[in-house]
Amino acid sequence: MHPWIGAGEEDRRRILAELGLSSIDELFSSIPAEVCVERVALDDGRDETAVRNELISMAHANLSPECVPSFLGAGVYRHVQPSVVDAVLSRAEFFTSYTPYQPEISQGTLQVIFEFQTLMCQLTGMEVANASLYDGATGLVEAVLFAHRLKRGKIDRVVLAETVHPMYRRVLSTYADPAGLEVVVVPPGDDGRISAEAVRDAAGDNRSCCVAIQSPNFLGIVEDLPAVAAAAHETGALAVQVIAETVSLGLLAGGGAHDYDVVCGEAQSFGLAPGFGGPHLGFFTCHEKNIRQMPGRLAGETLDDNGQRAFCLTLSTREQHIRRAKATSNICTNQGLMALAATIWLEAIGGHGLRDVATASLSRAEELKRRIAELGGGWKLAYPSSPTFNEFLLTGPGTGDELARRLAEEGVLAGVAGHRWGGSWPDGLLVAVTERNTAAEMEAFLDALGRVS
Amino acid sequence: MNVPADLMYGRTHEWAREEGDVVVVGISHYAQDQLGEVVYVELPEVGIGANAAEELGTLESVKAVSEFNSPVGGEVVEVNERLEDEPNLVNEDPYGEGWLVKISGSTAGEDLLDAEGYAAMIEEESA
Numbered sequence: 001m002h003p004w005i006g007a008g009e010e011d012r013r014r015i016l017a018e019l020g021l022s023s024i025d026e027l028f029s030s031i032p033a034e035v036c037v038e039r040v041a042l043d044d045g046r047d048e049t050a051v052r053n054e055l056i057s058m059a060h061a062n063l064s065p066e067c068v069p070s071f072l073g074a075g076v077y078r079h080v081q082p083s084v085v086d087a088v089l090s091r092a093e094f095f096t097s098y099t100p101y102q103p104e105i106s107q108g109t110l111q112v113i114f115e116f117q118t119l120m121c122q123l124t125g126m127e128v129a130n131a132s133l134y135d136g137a138t139g140l141v142e143a144v145l146f147a148h149r150l151k152r153g154k155i156d157r158v159v160l161a162e163t164v165h166p167m168y169r170r171v172l173s174t175y176a177d178p179a180g181l182e183v184v185v186v187p188p189g190d191d192g193r194i195s196a197e198a199v200r201d202a203a204g205d206n207r208s209c210c211v212a213i214q215s216p217n218f219l220g221i222v223e224d225l226p227a228v229a230a231a232a233h234e235t236g237a238l239a240v241q242v243i244a245e246t247v248s249l250g251l252l253a254g255g256g257a258h259d260y261d262v263v264c265g266e267a268q269s270f271g272l273a274p275g276f277g278g279p280h281l282g283f284f285t286c287h288e289k290n291i292r293q294m295p296g297r298l299a300g301e302t303l304d305d306n307g308q309r310a311f312c313l314t315l316s317t318r319e320q321h322i323r324r325a326k327a328t329s330n331i332c333t334n335q336g337l338m339a340l341a342a343t344i345w346l347e348a349i350g351g352h353g354l355r356d357v358a359t360a361s362l363s364r365a366e367e368l369k370r371r372i373a374e375l376g377g378g379w380k381l382a383y384p385s386s387p388t389f390n391e392f393l394l395t396g397p398g399t400g401d402e403l404a405r406r407l408a409e410e411g412v413l414a415g416v417a418g419h420r421w422g423g424s425w426p427d428g429l430l431v432a433v434t435e436r437n438t439a440a441e442m443e444a445f446l447d448a449l450g451r452v453s
Numbered sequence: 454m455n456v457p458a459d460l461m462y463g464r465t466h467e468w469a470r471e472e473g474d475v476v477v478v479g480i481s482h483y484a485q486d487q488l489g490e491v492v493y494v495e496l497p498e499v500g501i502g503a504n505a506a507e508e509l510g511t512l513e514s515v516k517a518v519s520e521f522n523s524p525v526g527g528e529v530v531e532v533n534e535r536l537e538d539e540p541n542l543v544n545e546d547p548y549g550e551g552w553l554v555k556i557s558g559s560t561a562g563e564d565l566l567d568a569e570g571y572a573a574m575i576e577e578e579s580a
Contacts, residue, residue, distance in 0.1 A: 152498075292493065292513070317518045326520075 063413055065274065069441035073391045073432020074218070074416035075136065075165050075244045075266065076274045079357060080435060082348045085271045089341050097336070103299075103313040109336065110311035113299035116339040119346050123249040124263040125256020126285035130296040132339040133282030133332050136266025137171035140164065140212060140242050142284055142295045142329060143262040144172060147210035147238040148181065149293045149328070156180055157208040159237065161194045162187045163217035165244050166421030175331075184208075187424040192221045192383040192393070196231035203235035210261075212240040216248050219418070219425060220365075220391030220432070221383060225258040238262065245269055246283075247434075248389045250358025262286050271345025272338060281338035291315060295329030360435035361390035368433055368442055375446065377453035382426045393418050395428035397453050403429050410448035454575060455482040457548055461560045462571035463506065463524035468548065469560050476525050476560060479552040480512065480543065483575045488514040491543040496532040496554060503527055503556050505563050510553065512543065524565055527558025 007015065012024070021027050040058070042051060065078055072078075089095065097109055104110070113131045120129035133139050144158050158176060160169060162185050169185070176183050184202045189195050199211050211232035215223035229239035241255035243265035255263040267281040268274070286294055292315075300314030320327035349357065369392055372379055382393035396403050400417030407414035407429075415429035433442075460468040466484035470477045485491065493513035503509055503523035511518050532554050536542060542551040566574060 292495070317513055317516065322517055326518075 063408055063411075065413060068411050068413055069437065069444045070413040071415050071431045071433060071437065071445060072274075072413050073220075073245070073434075074420075074430050075167065075268075077245055077247065077269045077390075077432060077434055078274050078436050079247060079269055079271075079361075080349070081271065081273060082345070084348050085341055085344045088344050089337065094337065094340055103316075104310075107311055110299045110313070112340050112343055113297075113334065113336070114301055114311050115347070116343045117299060119343060120267075120283050120285055121256075123246070124243075124254035124285045126254065126260075126263050127256075127288045128291050128294065128298065129283060129285040130294055130298055131334040132336070133264075133284055133296065134335060135278065135280035135282045136165065136242065136244050136264075136268075137168040137282075138331055139264035139266065139282040139284055140168045140240075141172050141175045142282075142332060143212060143240045143242070143264045144176065144181065144210060145179075145329070146262060146284075146286070146290070146293050146295065147240065148179075150238065150290060151209040155207065155209040157182045157184060157204070159184050159186060159199060159202045159208050159211040159232075161185075161211075161213040161217065161223075162424060163192070163194060163219055163221070163223075164212060164214040164242050165218050166423065168214075168242065168244075170421070188217070188219070188221075191386045192217070192219045192425065193223055193386060194228060196224065196227040199228055199231040200235060203232065203237050206236040208232075208235060208237040210238040210240050211235075212242060214242040214244060214265075216243075216245055216252075216389040216391065218244070218423075218430075219383065219393045220388040220430065222248075222252065222387045222389060225255060225260070229255070229259045233259070240264065245389065245391070247354070247358050247361060250354040250356075251362060252389065256285070261290070267338075267342050270342035272341055279335070279338050281335050281342055292318065293328060296332045297334060357435050358389075361433060364435070364437055364442065365390045365392065365431075365433035368431070368445065371442070371446055372449070375449060377450065379449055379453070382428055390434060391430060391432040393425060393428050394431050395426050396449070400427050400429050403452070406452045407448050410451055412445050412448040414445060414448065454486070454572075455548070456568050456572045456575075458568045460548070460568060461524065461563075461565040462568070462574075463522060463565060464574065465506070465520075465522045466575075467521055467524045467553075469524040469563075469565065471560055472555075474559070475530055475555045475557055476527065477552050478509075478521075478524060478554050478556060479547055480521055481571070481575075482547050483579075485544045485547045485551070488512060488517070488519060490515050491540045494533075494536040494540045494543065494553065496536065497529050499529050499532060501529050503529055503554075513540075521553065523554075523556060525556055525558045525560055525563050527556040529554055530557050531555040 117129040158181050160183050186198045186202050213228050232239040238261040240262040241260045246267045247269045264284045267283050298315035302312050304310040318328045320330050378397040380395050382395050400419050404417050415431040418430045419427045460470050462468050466481045468479050468481050491514050495511040497509050505526045506522050508520045509523045511520050533552050
């Protein structure tokens with residue numbers, strides 16, 4: 001086989017024979033049938049332009065947030081995207097660089113990481129942020145493993161709010177089960193929030209290494225962060241705040257203000273466009289006294305030989321390229337390009353800009369809630385009295401899946417089915433509102449609700 | 454390299470010195486030289502059991518983190534708390550102020566090298 005030319009029929013036959021397989025389909029048989037697309041119906045022997053045109057016209061059959069009103073959220077949010085983000089991001093000096101293994105030669109990369117860390121600390125109110133992680137789900141996993149290490153690996157119970165994003169919870173169980181961690185899930189109360197009593201009961205005295213709670217939670221509701229942290233600490237557990245919508249930090253104080261030991265989560269909202277599965281951007285912040293158990297690396301600011309400001313890797317000695325199996329983490333990376341996007345985005349819009357984006361998201365969501373409450377027709381806010389940021393659970397005439405489908409037929413991507421991954425809350429639609437949703441889109445949303453009853 | 458004649462040595466570069474019914478443990482001059490500037494020492498909890506040739510803690514230098522092992526079996530009775538603020542003592546005075554832990558027990562019957570044997574080992578390692 002030539003290294004630059006794809007495998008031919010004969011090569012494929014030999015590879016399959018070597019693997020003991022009869023067909024390519026058999027090679028991919030571990031992929032569940034329900035997620036596989038049937039072969040796209042294209043004629044053989046057409047030129048590139050014709051194929052491209054046909055695929056584009058097929059793609060136009062999709063409902064995209066770029067062409068219809070979208071209120072999809074559930075962990076992925078569509079916010080303003082200043083052009084400067086992609087312009088700087090696409091510079092070859094950044095775009096083609098990989099995590100530097102001779103770090104100090106890449107001063108630009110280290111400066112970006114340093115600025116990202118600084119921004120995340122300022123926003124969460126924590127002392128130290130690492131250079132980033134894959135996504136919110138691995139952020140939660142890392143927080144739990146971090147807490148377990150801080151308890152010297154001896155306290156195996158983890159208390160987890162059911163209102164942490166269900167996908168994050170699934171990723172956690174992937175790691176927790178083989179590690180012998182026992183995850184106790186605490187469901188929300190009638191107000192959609194996690195109560196301090198429930199946390200205390202689930203944690204038990206010195207039985208749990210941490211309590212992890214998301215705020216704003218999966219239902220969009222702002223949790224009672226101080227009470228949950230106090231309950232966790234009373235039982236000897238660490239308190240972990242997960243954030244899936246970081247724009248909320250433009251208005252709401254992060255866990256650092258409420259005595260949390262870890263604030264982690266997903267920073268996709270900062271300059272990363274929603275895409276099919278990513279890329280996303282995880283973050284992890286903690287206190288300085290615990291940095292030696294923190295996963296990943298830390299860039300720092302120093303002076304060079306000439307006494308000039310310079311950047312260096314302050315902490316990377318416990319990473320996997322040095323520590324192998326004994327590293328603080330074997331599932332983490334510096335998600336460098338995404339951290340760069342978040343850094344540019346935050347620096348482009350600034351502190352006031354972030355507050356404006358957060359305020360617009362909140363006030364538009366509140367406006368929509370108010371209008372829905374007046375609407376009738378079987379449409380109800382599932383938690384009318386609970387404080388939300390920019391997302392809320394809406395119940396209506398049908399299951400969440402049915403409602404999402406019927407509203408899509410009306411030309412509105414109205415939300416994500418709240419039971420898509422299960423849950424003890426009412427089945428409905430999770431509706432997310434951001435500053436990108438115009439007044440006209442909100443009217444279109446309400447009109448569509450009026451037609452589906 | 455400084456290899457005091459009155460100490461016993463583990464093959465992973467720890468030294469052991471009997472003081473009454475406890476054994477004082479540190480790392481050798483050679484080991485600290487190989488590690489470079491030590492910036493952090495992670496010590497075990499007092500009261501835990503130590504097994505000979507098994508990990509007891511870690512030493513972090515500017516570029517790497519390495520484990521140190523217990524040369525003897527017993528119980529950790531004291532750790533050098535000064536290292537929390539002055540980890541550089543491990544470099545400056547590895548056989549004195551830079552000691553790591555004290556373990557109840559004795560060197561008798563453990564698989565350790567005398568100074569001559571250890572000196573020969575590091576000579577071979579660095580050759």
